[in-house]
Amino acid sequence: MSDDSLSPEEFAEAAGAAILDAQSRPEETRDVLAEAGLFSVSVAEDHGGMGLGIEFSVPVAQTAGEKQLRFPVVEQIVLARAFAGTEAGEALLGGALTGTIAFAGSLEAGFAARAAFATTADVMLVADGDGAALIDLGSVTVEADATLDPEAPSGFARLEGAKVLARLDAAAYAGLKRDVTILFAAFVNGAAEGALNRSADYLAQRVQFGRPLSAKQAVRHHLARMKLGTEVAIARLRRALLDNEFAESRAVETALTGALSNAVFVVEKAIHLHGGMGFTEELPLHYSLRDVRKIETALQAGAQTRAIGRAFIDAA
Amino acid sequence: MSDDSLSPEEFAEAAGAAILDAQSRPEETRDVLAEAGLFSVSVAEDHGGMGLGIEFSVPVAQTAGEKQLRFPVVEQIVLARAFAGTEAGEALLGGALTGTIAFAGSLEAGFAARAAFATTADVMLVADGDGAALIDLGSVTVEADATLDPEAPSGFARLEGAKVLARLDAAAYAGLKRDVTILFAAFVNGAAEGALNRSADYLAQRVQFGRPLSAKQAVRHHLARMKLGTEVAIARLRRALLDNEFAESRAVETALTGALSNAVFVVEKAIHLHGGMGFTEELPLHYSLRDVRKIETALQAGAQTRAIGRAFIDAA
Amino acid sequence: MSFDTNVTLPDPATDRGAFRAHARKWLAENLPSTLQADSLDFKYPSLDEARVWEAAMHKAGLWGMTWPKEYGGHGLTLREHLAVNKEVGAVLMPESVGSIGKELAGPVIMAVGTEAQKNHFLPNILTMSHMWCQGFSEPEAGSDLARLRTRAVQQEDGSWRINGQKIWTSGAAKADYCLLLTRTGTVADKHRGMLMFAVPMNTPGIRVVNIKSIDGKDSFAEVFFDDVVVADDARLGAPDEGWSAAIRVLSIERATNRMYRPWRFEAELKFLVKALKSDPDLAVKLEDADVQKRIGQIVTEIDGLKGLIERAVDQMMGGAPIGARGSLSKLSWSETHQSFMGFAYEMISTVTPLNSPLAQRAKKHFTTAYLFARAETIYAGTSEVQCDIIAQRILNLPTELKA
Amino acid sequence: MSFDTNVTLPDPATDRGAFRAHARKWLAENLPSTLQADSLDFKYPSLDEARVWEAAMHKAGLWGMTWPKEYGGHGLTLREHLAVNKEVGAVLMPESVGSIGKELAGPVIMAVGTEAQKNHFLPNILTMSHMWCQGFSEPEAGSDLARLRTRAVQQEDGSWRINGQKIWTSGAAKADYCLLLTRTGTVADKHRGMLMFAVPMNTPGIRVVNIKSIDGKDSFAEVFFDDVVVADDARLGAPDEGWSAAIRVLSIERATNRMYRPWRFEAELKFLVKALKSDPDLAVKLEDADVQKRIGQIVTEIDGLKGLIERAVDQMMGGAPIGARGSLSKLSWSETHQSFMGFAYEMISTVTPLNSPLAQRAKKHFTTAYLFARAETIYAGTSEVQCDIIAQRILNLPTELKA
Incomplete structure (x- = not known):
């Protein structure tokens, strides 16, 4: 990734700007995101995309999770990529569907x-x-x-x-499922990161007994563990997308299961750390909680974790 | 229990004194404990015991765990009770075997x-x-x-x-197994309590940056959770030994599985909280760790927890 | 709805089990299926329905067990209170809508109120004629009461003028009275000069703004007090005195309120298992070792909670002070239930679509309960506050070097 | 024992995989089964055996990858260091007995030593001719270096007189040199005046008392320094300067030492599964959902650790400062492994007696490893210290109100 002329940070920034824009005009979300090219990153150049690998859509998905975008952005990206060159694919890419x-x-x-x-x-x-x-x-x-x-x-x-x-066909569907695994991992990592950052900011401002709550060691340690889990999850996904020394690609399953179990932990803890505020509908943390839990059940994280264990047992 | 003239506290005190005495004369452990009557509490009066229920041996077992007595005191008590009236029973009761x-x-x-x-x-x-x-x-x-x-x-x-x-026979063996469950629960609760108290004392004395380590919120919260788990385990066992409002006796299995999982947590955490000291052979915390782990495997805590769950499922 | 309230309460002195048996029988005969969360008929009750039901429970001897008969109670002991709670817990009825009155305002008034206040307020709480809300928390204060800003100033005619803002006030919109905590001095006085009032919610100057919680309900509200004037007889106790007496009452309440929790958790676990059994795709999961073990752990945790509560009752019956031990149960039940609800939500969500109506009912119940359980480690003192209390007041851990 | 050390190292520039392939091949051909914990032949090596083995590893290009050639290293990069470590991790060889020299003293000397010190010490570390121990911790200091009492006073002839006491000094009894941290002023100077020495362990006045650890080994020692006099050329760097440079080195070391851990954990997990498979009574447990899920979680955690380490190497190769990120890996690997060893111990202990020799070997391995793992959240900074560092230096959480 890092050798390319476009860095992931730049994609994240562009995606962030587009998502903020879309959130200010909720009725036009799809158009705004399509116009910003968010669905096109991993679509082949021949079919109107940027022709980059799925890893270049990772910052887009992660930013969407962090900014709590309420749009099926992961689905849209992988469908636009999988159906590139078809009529439906074009419509997905361009934001017509x-x-x-x-x-x-x-x-x-x-x-x-x-x-x-x-x-x-x-x-x-x-x-x-x-x-x-x-x-x-x-x-x-x-x-x-x-x-x-x-x-x-x-x-x-x-x-x-x-x-x-x-x-x-079967091969294309398997490829799409791999893309989904990667981008949902990125999305929930973003959700965790967003919840962590919101908590850290809130607790730095919230005063009790004359000091910010972030001065309390218990609070600091909660946040430190949220940070650790999130850093590990992000590093795990990053690694899954890189080849090993022998130019072999890696499995991506643990990147998703690890991201999900961390995100559930982090978002739940973030709500807890916000106190009564965290439990209100006004504070948007619960959107991330729902999103993460929906992805967890949709992708059957428990069964996947078990399958990872079974595969290891069989191979040992 | 509390209606009787002898209170559990008095049994605990007497047991504590006898155990300290035995620990000062390790070669004579069995004799000292027998002489102090520790094996006789729950043996029928006709056969030379005090004729009290197994619940009166609970403070003995708990104190043995807390004081890290290295003698099969639980086994000796339940065997002396089960074989009361036989030659072997008499020898067990009197400390000849x-x-x-x-x-x-x-x-x-x-x-x-x-x-x-x-x-x-x-x-x-x-x-x-x-x-x-x-x-x-x-x-x-x-x-x-x-x-x-x-x-x-x-x-x-x-x-x-x-x-x-x-x-x-089958009924007597089942009764002995219930006694074992109760007294091992008490023993490991004692082990947890001892580890907790040792940690609290140590951390109140150990100075860092001009204050005792027990001033640190992270340390305080660890100890608070150790205390909570131990109080719950003790209350759970106490309850298991009391009849309900309808004079029905209660199952004792969760008292053991709960005591064990708490004791593993507490003793491991106590070692951690002692820092390098906790990892030395000199500090006797590891005796409790080994004892608790041995009881856990001997009584198959994992399988018992599963059986408790299965029984609940079947009954629901 | 109408219920059998023509009840002769058994004398617990003659038969230890009689009171519990009475509660069990009455609930079996009177609790409508519409009030049972594990029934396909379940329907969340309206406020009026809930008031009628709770008033009937009181008449049948299932509320106010320990309150003196002269104030509408049944003049019994904590032991009967516990026995009833075990049966109340065993059925999945909605949480009380009158609990602020019955578990907070009532005991405080009993401790610090005048005879006139007791006569006026206490019976009306039990008959559900008065609904109460609690005005303690403030936006800037959290658990730091030294930062409390709501101020009460006595006027020349003896009445009090109150200004300030409260938050997390459950049921404020439907309450008749607010148990309001104020200060008579300035914030610089910290813990001195605290004063409580029973403020009629229809007093001019009170404004209620509901706050939606993440389970989609109007679970609580902000309440604004702008130049609210109440008569001196709305005052509960003298400045300082009242508050410190109330603190003692509240520590007992923390240990004894909603005693039914572990029995309720057990009923929820039964509901979950029954629901899982009702759908073949879910039922197979009950064969899994991890599920069986997790259920075994939850049963174990529930037994521990029952033990904590029964021991606390025995100790209080024996006259022992409860001290800070309420923090043990709060920390324990909140984390047990929060984690249990996470498990229940995950179990019931693994299969879709669900074809069994009972499983569908359970999915609604446990999804909402999972979301609501996020609050359990927050309200009534966060887990961190409870740990602080246990370290400070139960373990007596020093924060400074001993001289 | 003798090993093939007549090795031509591949040029990593021409083939990214060549160095890793070389390490894999060399280990497959040279690592004796007696040094493999998952072999029935396993025997804990004597100190001499371990020195010979580690010296051979160095000659074969499996130690000192990043050290300059002039000091006996291989002049390569962290990337080759990582590649080798992946293969070192994949086999269950004993931990290095020379790691204090190779991972602590060596890098410190490289950073602050004189040219003479570098020439003298560095090659001898890699050839295992000099064994080192670490003298930082003191009984009363813990992680609070401000309380360090061991004092070095310079004498008129330029030599230094050292008095004090160190604890948790692994391998002191067999060490040739001690990397000793002292202060030149008084305790009141706190962090000022810290000075490090390379003290020959045969200097008069040094006394070593072994401390037995709970796994039954002489894992560490107390070392007493009574009027120990060393020449000025034993000093490493100038007062203050040396210590702050060393702190920087140590933070890099914390992030890069024993990089093989997650690959080693993976090899241990394979060993555990193979051992469980080898005994029919244990093998059935591998069918249980909870066991499969737990193994899946451990695999996931291991992948995360690999990710942390690979990312850190890429960042350092790109010139980024490592900062406090070593705390992330320390906290993560120690808690992952400690919990994994608890699981491994429980799994291998569920059945007795074990009839399979491999399962018996695994029982010994994992029981000892379980006990030893108790230390992992303690040494090199407890989990609490790591959390403090992450909060302070990575999250930059304020402890005071912003002005």
Whole structure:
């Protein structure tokens, strides 16, 4: 990464500016993000993108997590990349359509579930055999599963009569899943970093017994452990994206499971450290909590951790 | 308990004095403890004991844990009680024999294992069908399993030719196992309490940057959590020994599993809080660590916790 | 809703189990399924429904057990209070909407109030005729009461003029009275000059602004007091005196309020397991070693909490001071339940869609409970405050070198 | 023992993987099974055996990678150091007996020593001809260096007279030199006047008393200095100057020493799994969800540690200051490994008797490692000290109100 002319920091900065802009005009979120090129980083040059690897979208996803962007930005990026060159891909890239991914269900099973922002998205990827199909959400009825997040419910849909717009074969679908793993890891790392930074700022300003709360050793140690976990998670993802000395690529699964367990810890602790403030709807920490928990269940973090252990046992 | 003329505190005091005495004359430990009546509390009056319930031996076991008595006092108490009225029971009660219990193996399996102090004990209880048999350790060869505790190794024995001195039927064996559960819970609660008190004393005296280490909030919070866990464990055991409003007795399993997980936490943390001192053989905290860990494996705490969960699931 | 309130309470002296058996029987016969979170009929009650239900509970001997009969209580002991709480905990009814009155204002008034105040306030609390809210916390004060700014100034006619702002005031919008903590001096006086009032919430100058909590409810409010004038008979105790007496009451309350918690947690765990069993895709997870062990740990933790509470009751019945031991239960129950709710949320969320109605009900319950549980380590003194108290007042750890 | 030390080192510039491949190959061909903890032949090496082995490793390019060639090093970069460490970590060889020399005294001498000192000491460290011990800690000082009492007073002939007492000095009894921290003034000077020496351990007046650690080994010692006189050329750097330079060196060392840890942890995890597989009664436990998940978590934690270390190397190669980031790895590796060893000990102890020789070997290894791991959150700065550093120097959390 660092050898390239564009540094990840520059991508993060550009993404940050675009996201702030989008948050000031919530109705135009998709357009603003598309115009800023956030969906195009990892799309092939031939198809209108910047032609960079998925690792260059990492700062975008991380910044989105940190700034609590409420838009399926990870889904949009990986769908635009996977469907580059198709009509749907072009629409996703340019911001004419919003895409989401159903992490449960399949065409065969007849339902799709755990699709973020499905009630407002236009297209949804759903498993289909060993590949996946992009379906037109206008062709099905989406029910909101608002239990965890009334403002940004997950979606559930019966798939009878679903109109398929495009397909991914097994290899392409596997590639997309790897991209999803990477970018969600980045997104939740960003969420953790944001929660940590908000907490550190808050506790530096909040006064008790004549000193800032950040002077208390218990508070300092909580923040230190949040920092440690987040640094480890970020370094783990960074490493997963680099080849080893023998030019072999690395597995990315632990980058996601590690990012998720850290982010749950950090965001929950951040709420705790904010005291009563942390428990209010006004303070936006709970958005990150919901986002992180939704990703955790959608990507089945517990089952993935178990699979990582089983794979290690089998290989030993 | 509290209605009786002898209070648990008085038992704890008497036990404490006897244990200190025994520790000053290690060669005569068994005699000193027997003479002080520590093995007789829960033995029927007809058979030379004080005729009190097992709950009156709780302060004895807890004090033994707290004072790090290196003698199989729990085994001796429950064996003296279970075999009261037999020749072996009388010898155990009076301190003519030392008894231990093998927590793995059986007569049928042909081996006995996880018996504390088996290399120095005279008799050993081992499972036999649905009951148990007390065997003469002179009739078998005991090998030391010194991996965890070279000074007080567990014992392993092949049981071919073992001489059986007495037997317990299924009901009596079940009663003994309940007694063991209760007294080991008390012993490890004592170990935790001792480790906590030693840490609090040490950290109140140890000076850094002009103040005692106990002034540091991180240290104070560690000790507070050790205190909390230990208070909960003690209260849990106390409750398990009391009938409910409907005069029904309570299960004792969680008292042991809870005591063990707390004691592991507290003793490990106590070593940590002592810094380099805690890691020396000179400071006796590691005796408690070894004791607690040996009881944990002997009584299969992990499997018991799982069984508690399974029983709850089945009953729900 | 109507309930059987024509009840003769058993005499606990003749039969230790009688009172608990009574509570169990009455709840079994009277608690409607709409008030049970593990019922498919469950519906969060309106304020009026909750008042009717709690008033009936009181009449049936399930509230006010330890309050003197002259003030509407049942004149019994903490032991009956505990026995009832075990049965109240065993059913998943909503939390009391009158708990500020029954567990905070009532005991304070009992300790420092005048006879007239006791006669006026106490029975109305138990019959749910008066709803109370608590005005202690302030935006800038947190747990540092020395920073409290709400000020009460006595006027020539003996009345008091109050100015200030309170926060985290649960149920302020529906309350009839506020148990208000003020200072009579300046902030520089720190802990001196603290004074409490029973302020009617319809007094001119009071403004309530609800605050939404992360579980989507109006869980609490900010309350502004602008030149609020109350008569001198709204004062609870004398300056200083009242507050220090109240502090003692509150430390007992911290150890004894909502005693039903571990029994409630146990009922929630049963609900969770039943819900998991009801859906085949979830039921298989109950075979997993990690799930069985985690449930075993939660059962163990619940038993520990029960032990703490039963021991505290026995000690108080024996006349022992409760001291700072309420901090042990607060720290313990809040962290046990918070972590249990994390587990429950994760378990019930692993499968989607859920086809069993009971599992769907459980998903709603545990998702909300998971979010709400974020507050449990915060309110009534954060975990850090409890640890500070345990270190200071139970372990007596020195902060300075001994001379 | 004899080893192939007739080695031509590959040029890392031509092939990024060559150096790592070389280390892997050399270890596969030269590491005796007696030095592998997961081998049934394992035998803890004598000091002489360990010296011969480590000297051979150095000659084969597996120690001193970054030290200049003129002082016996290989003149390479941190990247080769890391590549070698990955392979050193992948085999369960004993910890270095020369690490105080190679990872502490050597870098300090390189930073503040005279040319004569460098020429004398550095090559002898790499060839294992000189063994070093560390004399920093004192009984009353702990991590509070302001309380350091060991005093060095310069005499008229330029020599120094040293009096004091050190503790936690690993390997003092077998060391040739002590890297000794003293003060030239009084305790009241606090951090001023600190001075380091390279003290020959055979100097009259030095007395070593071993301290047994809980794993049963003579892990460290107390060292008493009674009127120990050393020549001025034993001084390392000028008063103050030397110490502050050394502090900088030590912070880099903290981030770069024993870089092999996560790869070693991974090898230990493989050993544990193989041992569990080797005994049918243990093997069934590998089917349990909780065991699989825990192993998955440990793998995840190990990957994180690898990431921290690889990132630190890349940053240092890019010229970035390492600052306090060594505290992140110290806190992370110590708690990861301590908890991993607890799990390993519990797993290997669940069944008795063990019939598989490999499981028996693993039981010895992990029981000792579990006990030893108790020290990991203590030495080189406790977890609390690391948290303090992270809060102070990485998060820059204020302790006072901003003006």
